[in-house]
Amino acid sequence: MGVDMREEPDVEHVAGEARPKKLLLRALAGERTERPPIWLMRQAGRYLPEYHDVREAAGGMVGLCNSPEHAVEVTLQPLRRFTLDAAILFADLPQIAAALGQTLEYRVGDGPVLTPPIRSTSDITEFLSASRLHEELAPIYETVRQLTRALPDELTLIGYAGAPWTVAAYMVEGRGGSSEHSFVKQWALSDPEGFQPLIDLLTAAIIEFLDRQIQAGAEAIQLFESWAGILPDPLFQRWCVTPIAAIVAALKAKHPSVPIIAFPRGAGLAYNGFAEATGVDCVGLDSTVPVEWAAQKLQHELGRCVQGNLDPQLLVAGGPALHAETDRILNALSGGPFVFNLGHGIVKTTPPEHVAALAQQVRSWSAA
Numbered sequence: 001m002g003v004d005m006r007e008e009p010d011v012e013h014v015a016g017e018a019r020p021k022k023l024l025l026r027a028l029a030g031e032r033t034e035r036p037p038i039w040l041m042r043q044a045g046r047y048l049p050e051y052h053d054v055r056e057a058a059g060g061m062v063g064l065c066n067s068p069e070h071a072v073e074v075t076l077q078p079l080r081r082f083t084l085d086a087a088i089l090f091a092d093l094p095q096i097a098a099a100l101g102q103t104l105e106y107r108v109g110d111g112p113v114l115t116p117p118i119r120s121t122s123d124i125t126e127f128l129s130a131s132r133l134h135e136e137l138a139p140i141y142e143t144v145r146q147l148t149r150a151l152p153d154e155l156t157l158i159g160y161a162g163a164p165w166t167v168a169a170y171m172v173e174g175r176g177g178s179s180e181h182s183f184v185k186q187w188a189l190s191d192p193e194g195f196q197p198l199i200d201l202l203t204a205a206i207i208e209f210l211d212r213q214i215q216a217g218a219e220a221i222q223l224f225e226s227w228a229g230i231l232p233d234p235l236f237q238r239w240c241v242t243p244i245a246a247i248v249a250a251l252k253a254k255h256p257s258v259p260i261i262a263f264p265r266g267a268g269l270a271y272n273g274f275a276e277a278t279g280v281d282c283v284g285l286d287s288t289v290p291v292e293w294a295a296q297k298l299q300h301e302l303g304r305c306v307q308g309n310l311d312p313q314l315l316v317a318g319g320p321a322l323h324a325e326t327d328r329i330l331n332a333l334s335g336g337p338f339v340f341n342l343g344h345g346i347v348k349t350t351p352p353e354h355v356a357a358l359a360q361q362v363r364s365w366s367a368a
């Protein structure tokens with residue numbers, strides 16, 4: 001009673017009782033924390049033997065993503081093994097495309113495959129509709145609800161979605177294994193007015209999807225722009241920056257205190273200006289971004305949180321190489337608001353004991 005909450009940035013008042021605010025949320029709010037929080041992109045998945053058992057029991061990847069009970073279990077698996085600071089909702093990025101009307105399958109070697117591929121403006125009207133969006137995504141909202149009850153108090157629950165350009169890339173290419181992205185790039189480059197409705201449909205759907213995740217209990221949001229790096233600069237601004245800014249504005253209007261991380265993988269020099277243009281609370285850095293630049297420009301000049309950026313292959317390598325690079329990143333970025341993570345998702349050949357060693361090193365790190 002009578003406590004001025006503004007003077008207690010580290011305390012969250014829940015139903016009248018005060019308890020320490022979670023480490024990850026403090027960092028995302030722009031605070032330099034006593035040690036950086038850590039979570040890892042793709043921290044759940046195939047590098048863990050116990051994951052394979054659950055996936056099999058669920059009848060494969062699609063079944064796993066649509067079964068809250070199994071999805072909750074695999075979300076929690078890495079947290080039982082490692083001392084991490086957050087859980088990320090277990091679901092998959094192309095599920096929203098399936099909710100809009102495409103058929104999603106996983107094929108060995110190809111990853112997610114979406115049919116029919118969306119290749120023209122008339123395909124959008126013929127094959128896609130948002131009318132059943134929430135019905136189709138209901139199992140994901142249920143997974144989030146169950147996770148809020150299952151997670152220990154000090155862990156943060158991260159909800160997520162692919163950003164519109166990245167989801168569109170999967171929808172247009174169809175096959176996950178496509179490496180040149182010829183179809184989506186041809187469309188976006190040569191017929192921007194015809195491609196715009198797809199991005200607009202996705203932007204609106206992603207706003208609703210994330211709004212529902214937050215209502216179900218997600219405490220922070222990450223937008224994965226995994227294919228930011230394949231666009232020439234003016235188109236990066238149009239197809240990545242503008243839609244992400246729209247999503248951030250819409251979510252902030254409704255949920256001002258929920259922090260948003262965006263990960264524009266491969267953006268290169270376009271990382272410069274990205275935080276200002278989109279309004280995100282935290283910028284996810286891929287492994288090519290120089291940490292000294294991020295410390296100076298994003299943390300020091302803008303007061304923004306950064307997340308990243310250990311190369312996932314170092315986690316496969318382990319040993320002195322992993323230790324030294326982790327130390328270098330910690331030293332460069334721990335002077336400001338910082339979330340330790342990888343520069344892209346964990347790869348499936350990662351030995352779990354290397355993840356344990358990394359988590360331990362980050363947790364025992366101190367500036368001294």
Ligand SMILES: Cc1c2[nH]c(c1CCC(=O)O)Cc1[nH]c(c(CCC(=O)O)c1C)Cc1[nH]c(c(CCC(=O)O)c1C)Cc1[nH]c(c(C)c1CCC(=O)O)C2
Binds near residue numbers: 061088089345
């Ligand atoms: C591009 C993208 C996808 N999915 C995702 C992204 C963005 C991150 C990135 O850039 O890597 C995000 C994602 N996918 C998955 C999660 C779950 C939560 C977590 O991070 O632990 C998250 C956050 C599960 C998954 N998504 C996928 C698996 C493997 C499925 C299996 O069991 O075979 C998992 C655990 C499959 C998937 N899903 C996707 C691809 C390209 C693939 C095939 C390649 C691969 O397997 O790594 C699309």
